[in-house]
Amino acid sequence: MDPSQVKIPPMKDLTVDNITENAIRMNSLCEDERTRYVLERLVTHLHDFAKETRLSSNEWMTGLRFLTEVGKICSDVRQEFILLSDVLGLSILVDSIDHPKPSGSTEGTVLGPFHTHEAEEMGQGDLMSHDKNGEPLLVVCTLKDTNGNPIEGVKIDIWETDSSGHYDVQHPDRQGPDGRCIMRSDKDGIFWFNAITPVPYPIPHDGPVGKLLKMLHRHPYRPAHMHFMFEKPGFDHLITALYLRNDPYETSDAVFGVKDSLTVDIGKAGPEYAKKYNVSEDHALLTYDFVLVSDAETRALREKNSKIALDKLGRKVKMVNGLPVPDLD
């Protein structure tokens, strides 16, 4: 490039005391104000982290090597950076910020690294897990908006492990998708299907994130749960899961996903459900009433929460495309 075109404000002689402001200035030529703000905060926190820990060159190199290993182990069926974000509590934090829920609606939780795009569409009552060692489970759910009206035609992604605690993609010899499906809610907002009772399982812990957990004396287990994802234009994309109450890992989930409102008891079908859904009366039963929030309501709540949080921090911001940037006017 032609050096005469360099527009970066002159700098040199960078010290502990002036490197941060200079790095921020260096990034200030970007025309997108959201990118500038995100980079400004990123550089500030990265530098403050090093300053407050007095990070040594050895520790810095250990960190860079760790991140390199995390990148190297990523593949089409393994996303170790999501896993790292999960175990550091960042994933659940970002979900809570971006998908705030008004009271009475269904809370979200971590996506995890095992959602795929190859699940097959299923009809009401179909069987989504073919694991013969699992305990058969009837799942009957309703889907409503915050006014209590049923929502028809929502695309619902559902996925769970087999009875050994592994998702289909974790079996190298798998024949195709299993333990996952896509359904649509009917005109009464109902969807129901046959699955197996979820079991607790460890997140993949044979890689760098597993080594980190081991060093920190943390276990890699997640309590038993079933994942759900809901999509319909006009409604906020909901990524959530239902957790089994009294699971041994209920209060120490490796990825911080458990919420009281998402914790359920597995019951028995009993005479009414047995008759209606053609199962025995002691068949395991899971029921849940999901409540989706509209896009407009979510956006308003997100912006309101942002304003409150940033006001508390003394940051004057304005919203651009629903996200805060410094208000310099």
Add this chain to the structure above:
Amino acid sequence: MDPSQVKIPPMKDLTVDNITENAIRMNSLCEDERTRYVLERLVTHLHDFAKETRLSSNEWMTGLRFLTEVGKICSDVRQEFILLSDVLGLSILVDSIDHPKPSGSTEGTVLGPFHTHEAEEMGQGDLMSHDKNGEPLLVVCTLKDTNGNPIEGVKIDIWETDSSGHYDVQHPDRQGPDGRCIMRSDKDGIFWFNAITPVPYPIPHDGPVGKLLKMLHRHPYRPAHMHFMFEKPGFDHLITALYLRNDPYETSDAVFGVKDSLTVDIGKAGPEYAKKYNVSEDHALLTYDFVLVSDAETRALREKNSKIALDKLGRKVKMVNGLPVPDLD
């Protein structure tokens, strides 16, 4: 693992307001107090970054994909995470914290990703670059301690690009190391060698870090420089470089490395040097007097700086192995 062995304090229902303290508590079982402190600061800053930017799920995923790409492109001869740390100003910051310099000693600067361990040992006056297109340069240096006494037998790593701005390892068809060598200072603390005049060059910018720079409208250039690394037991490991004054990128170095005290003029040998070093009088000449700091002096200064910086932040710390940890007594 046996769930009855879980020692993690119970938690669930994690929200924007309580996830950080819970994540820190989850990491608190580690017995090493330095690791606990580094993790505590890391989680705090990572979460504060997300809270202050109100990071969206899309931005989070963009960030994770970027880090994955950075990891994927790393190889034996390319360390893209070092490059990322360099362009964010973190590398120069960590060097400044870990290798503080008393006044009168030679300042350090970024290592960069091109140091290797295959350079050959050379004698005084030998030729370290065989690039016939480069401008021949005589380099004559002295090496002293902070009391002005010459230091003998220091291991000195020296490396520079060829005249096209590429290090040897960047040429896929290279025959062996070139433009790099290891020397030893003599009993008068002198080392001298023949090289070529350094040229400005871009850092590797065909990968994710290059894309980041482009998005930020930053150029990838470094001003012309020659790298030096000094090692001798009892002295603080010095990683530094000499920069050419009036280089077009002197005040906009992509990796923030330039310091006034490391900026030099290339002169002419003149009659005295011409005779002594057997070159013509108008042969290009670079001279520099390096000053190394003892381990003990560096450690004392590092601990003093840590105390001052952390006092300013209101953090009560004690030093363990030269690094701060919270002082809980």
